Amino acid sequence: MTARYGSRIPTAWAWRGVAALLALTLLVINLPMTTQAAACALKYTVQSGDTLYGIAAKYQVKFEELVEVNKLKAPYLLYVGQVLCIPKGAVIPTGTPAPTPAPGTPVASNLPSISGFHLGSVAWIALTNFPKERFMYIKAYQGSTRFWEYTNHQLAIIQTDKKGQFGAYFHMPPALYGERVITVCAKDALNDDVLACQTLFNADYYLERRVR
16 A cells, blocks of 8 residues: 555645645735734824824824834825824724715814915915914925925924914025925924925916916
């Protein structure tokens, strides 16, 4: 019998070895995904107006932990529909969900935001819903697409009031006088986090084009 079936036994063990090696390979491939899933308390889908700072504040997690678990890099820009891992230790907000507004109704937001306008050599910039009485860097960049790759121009260091607001006129650097579009960002002076950015259109540029 050994002589008859002897050649089949090594073959069977060889196939078992191949199967075990395959299973081990699949385990190693899926390990990072399993580790990341274990570090997540829940998943969050980015919506219009969201900032990384705002999401961290909403779930009461550290900004740095949110960046680390999602492997994000500066300037931490988000896009609508992006799915973020909220790290363990998050506090899920409670309360009655707000009613869905009718189409076309403005939706109030408690996230940091920038508004204003650009008039060639000056710009009006207003901050709302920012951390209260916090020092901020106000920086301007050329363009609206991949603006962070351009030289940043620091306009000022300001301090928000007791309501987390600020508004003022700023003198623009000569390099940005004739720019059709600029992007203005507010960065926390304590930890250098980008809290909000906004694209401003140069009204003088469009006025000159219309007159011509």
